[in-house]
Amino acid sequence: MPPLIRYLGMAEYQPTFEAMRAHNRATNESTPDELWLLEHPSTFTQGLAGKSEHILSAGNIPVVKIDRGGQVTYHGPGQLVIYLMLNMRGRNFGVKSLVMRLEQSVIDLLAEYGITSGRQTGMPGVYVVTDGVVAKIAAIGLRVANHATYHGLSLNINMDLEPFSRINPCGYAGLATTQLSALGVRDNTQVVGEKLLTHMKANLYG
Template sequence: MRTIAGVEWEVAPGLTAYEAALARMEERAAAIRAGTAGELVWLVEHPPLFTAGTSADPAELFNPMGFPVHVAGRGGRYTYHGPGQRVGYLMLDLDRRGRDVRAFVAALEGWMIAALGRLGVAARQEPGRIGIWTGEGSAEAKIGAIGVRVKKWVTLHGFAINLSPDLSHFGGIVPCGIADFGVTSLQALGNRAKMKALDEALEQEFPEFLGKIGLPSKGA
């Protein structure tokens, strides 16, 4: 495990079980709040599964492949996770960084966009829509998702970026409740970047992201 800009940074090998990820996030968030652990960015991949956010509508879950469905506790609706998708879990102390949840979400969007830009993908946020988007017209599609939770001013959950997942798996849900647009990936766009390159791009843009959510105060 390394530290970047004062935050622990960990990349999990292989596939991480979702139940184990939830348990670890909750445990680490509680330790951060208690002052017994530092902030953490944890990058993982999951086996194929769906997660239900607090606004999930059962009518948007089809799941013909029978993947596990997990209640996530984060905001948002249904989301798919699977191999080839980089999931980033952020356990950051907003109590020490200004208590601005909107700034946190906006900075998170900007971080994903900047990292994708380093890999040659022109991505953006679209007003009124959730997630990160790329392409124009009939080629417009979602390439990244955001779903966060803030508990006692510590963040949980985070983001997902589609590097090379099986895009057919997204057909088991209406991704994030948006039925009018497709889902894409770096691989589908013809981009040959590997997971290591995506992780490096995220790492390079991380200090800028932290600067936008606020420097930690010393005494809080």
């Protein structure tokens, strides 16, 4: 069954987080998959492995402690976020494969734009090399509970990257970040979202 696609626009982080958790608690064997596409106002989120020392200077940006895997990351306008409410009952792949399929979806999307990207060992997400520097362009963080996933991925499209300098992104000091607009892509969040959905459907349901 194809997933339900929900377009939430610009959505505050905390109520979206609470909605994900409520959806997860209500999931049963017949619950269809849902993919939520949205953007968040400026927010730092700190995962279960998060350490306070990785937040260097939050300033006026709120920090929300959440229950996904991983460390601290930043969400803000101009970044595409896709949350995955996937029912894992009866699926022929597990969470590790799911992460790889999500990474591959972003890699396939970037290839469509003529951009070479890849993975980094032990560092979930998608990376590109710009001016000889490895830079992160997409982050992935999931939680599995009640045989279903929530949280998901974020892809930097055309945003203010300055807040990433206030943290150690995903726990790595000095990790560079980049975005599609810096790589010559002019499509907006909505257009990129539709293209990424096509690749995600192929990698998750094809």
